[in-house]
Amino acid sequence: METPEDGDExxxxxxxxxxxxxxxxxxxxxxxxxxxxxxGIAHVIKIGVCDYCLHRISGRKTQSQxxxxxxxxxxxxxxRDSELSRQQIPEICPxxxxxxxxxxxxxxxxxxxxxxxxxxxxxxGIHLPKDLLQSEDTIRTKxxxxxxxxxxxxxxxxxxxxxxxNSPGISFVKDYPDIMVTVDTLTLRVDTDVRPVFIxxxxxxxxxxxxxxxxxxxxxxxxxxxxxSCEGTGLQYSESVQDIIGEPVKQIxxxxxxxxxxxxxxxIDVRCLGSGRPFVLEIKNPRxxxxxxxxxxxxxxxxxxxxxxxxSLKWCTKKDVSRVKEARSEKSYTxxxxxxxxxxxxxxxxxxxxxxxxxxxxxTPKRVSHxxxxxxxxxxxxxxxxxxxxEDEIQFSLxxxxxxxVKELVHSDEGRTTxxxxxxxxxxxxxxxxxxxxxxxx
Ligand SMILES: [Zn+2]
Ligand SMILES: [Zn+2]
Numbered sequence: 001m002e003t004p005e006d007g008d009e010x011x012x013x014x015x016x017x018x019x020x021x022x023x024x025x026x027x028x029x030x031x032x033x034x035x036x037x038x039x040g041i042a043h044v045i046k047i048g049v050c051d052y053c054l055h056r057i058s059g060r061k062t063q064s065q066x067x068x069x070x071x072x073x074x075x076x077x078x079x080r081d082s083e084l085s086r087q088q089i090p091e092i093c094p095x096x097x098x099x100x101x102x103x104x105x106x107x108x109x110x111x112x113x114x115x116x117x118x119x120x121x122x123x124x125g126i127h128l129p130k131d132l133l134q135s136e137d138t139i140r141t142k143x144x145x146x147x148x149x150x151x152x153x154x155x156x157x158x159x160x161x162x163x164x165x166n167s168p169g170i171s172f173v174k175d176y177p178d179i180m181v182t183v184d185t186l187t188l189r190v191d192t193d194v195r196p197v198f199i200x201x202x203x204x205x206x207x208x209x210x211x212x213x214x215x216x217x218x219x220x221x222x223x224x225x226x227x228x229s230c231e232g233t234g235l236q237y238s239e240s241v242q243d244i245i246g247e248p249v250k251q252i253x254x255x256x257x258x259x260x261x262x263x264x265x266x267x268i269d270v271r272c273l274g275s276g277r278p279f280v281l282e283i284k285n286p287r288x289x290x291x292x293x294x295x296x297x298x299x300x301x302x303x304x305x306x307x308x309x310x311x312s313l314k315w316c317t318k319k320d321v322s323r324v325k326e327a328r329s330e331k332s333y334t335x336x337x338x339x340x341x342x343x344x345x346x347x348x349x350x351x352x353x354x355x356x357x358x359x360x361x362x363x364t365p366k367r368v369s370h371x372x373x374x375x376x377x378x379x380x381x382x383x384x385x386x387x388x389x390x391e392d393e394i395q396f397s398l399x400x401x402x403x404x405x406v407k408e409l410v411h412s413d414e415g416r417t418t419x420x421x422x423x424x425x426x427x428x429x430x431x432x433x434x435x436x437x438x439x440x441x442x
Contacts, residue, residue: 034144034146035058035144035145040145041077042077042080042084044057045084045089046084046089050070050095050096050098050100050101051070052067052070054074055069055070057095057140058145059145059146059148094136096132097132099151099185102188103158106183106190107162107166109188110181110183111163117179118290119170119178119289120178120289121170121177121178122171122173122178122179123180123181124160124172124182125180136150159183176195179193180193181193196259196283196284196286197253197283197315198283199249199296199316200278200312200313200314201312201314202276202277202310202311202312203241203276203279204272204277204309204310204311205271205307206271206308207271209237210239211241212260213260214243215235215237217229217234218236239304240260241308242258244307245281245300249299250283252296253283254286255284258282258283259284260282261280262279263439264402264403270436271436274332274436275438277436278441280316280324293313328401328403330400330401333397333398333399333435333436334386334434335407335431336431336434337411337421338430339392339429340427342392343427347425348394351424351425352421355409355424356382356384357381358380359381360409360419360420361376362377362379362404362405362409362416363413363416364416365405365407366414366416379404379405380401381398381400381404382400383398384396385398407431407434409421410429411429412429
């Protein structure tokens with residue numbers, strides 16, 4: 001057996017050195033047969049196993065389980081061998097260090113920390129000292145009955161059974177639980193983690209000036225109680241799509257916070273219309289995990305109905321976060337801009353139409369270069385339509401590949417985007433507004 005981190009002492013020597021369960025004066029027969037042989041059972045009683053461990057490693061069927069089952073076996077063994085009952089037995093069980101005494105206490109703490117929280121599934125993680133696990137394994141392998149279950153599994157099962165007495169509806173699972181519980185057996189510390197729930201949907205942003213996600217204040221970075229410039233909110237913008245959607249959901253589900261995952265994002269000054277932009281709202285630490293979605297939708301849509309609306313809500317999972325974030329779909333836009341020097345309508349229409357089907361080369365725009373690496377993107381303009389010329393203002397609609405910088409397509413970003421509307425009509429262009437008309441996601 002390998003004991004990599006424990007120096008060069010063999011595990012057998014370690015437990016002879018310890019005084020935890022060394023039975024003074026008593027003659028311990030280390031060569032006794034394993035349980036369920038009566039001599040094996042007598043042996044594990046002599047080294048001081050508790051009733052619980054006696055039952056679980058005995059390999060014997062008894063009427064009762066756990067401590068009571070072990071007590072049955074112990075009195076049978078005493079009846080067989082009266083000498084055994086007179087021997088002094090160590091008080092600390094060498095197999096579990098009396099951990100099974102704490103099962104009720106631990107189950108109670110778990111239940112208390114989940115008071116008022118709705119859930120169906122739970123996963124238990126148990127931290128046991130490595131040296132205890134090793135010495136338990138050595139003793140059990142040598143003296144326990146074949147196939148008796150290891151300490152960790154037995155302990156987890158004991159806690160689960162105790163929990164099921166009070167809450168028979170819980171399912172214990174190995175992954176994707178509603179509640180993750182970790183128990184540290186050294187400190188008897190219990191931690192419960194309420195896993196988030198996820199809602200998929202599409203949002204329309206009907207006004208300009210709202211960021212998609214919460215932005216911390218630039219001066220105080222949202223620390224502490226905020227600052228003067230953010231009026232104590234800690235936010236750069238008082239509203240966000242995230243909070244207009246997330247706050248009502250947070251209230252309904254009794255959650256602590258939200259995260260917002262959009263299929264891309266529009267600039268603050270850009271509207272997002274049509275059937276809306278797909279997103280996943282992650283709801284953290286919810287007290288409720290289920291709720292009528294049409295009710296949630298109604299609540300969100302009455303929060304700021306002139307600003308943000310949602311549709312197509314569905315419950316989803318964490319996997320949908322990456323699916324939505326990584327999706328690349330074509331988008332349709334309408335953009336309006338101003339030129340410095342008038343030009344004939346015919347020429348404008350001809351020049352702009354000629355950009356339909358063209359592949360643009362776009363260097364990382366100046367406005368985002370502080371957060372993105374400089375590189376050149378190639379993006380295709382699928383189609384252009386509805387070109388409108390009104391004196392020195394021009395407007396048109398276009399459909400293009402995901403990731404096209406649309407404002408730059410118009411004003412050229414000082415020649416970083418080629419070709420551009422500015423280059424083909426040979427005028428300086430100032431963008432007035434931009435709308436996302438449709439995100440062509442499935
Ligand atoms: Zn024990
Ligand atoms: Zn601030």
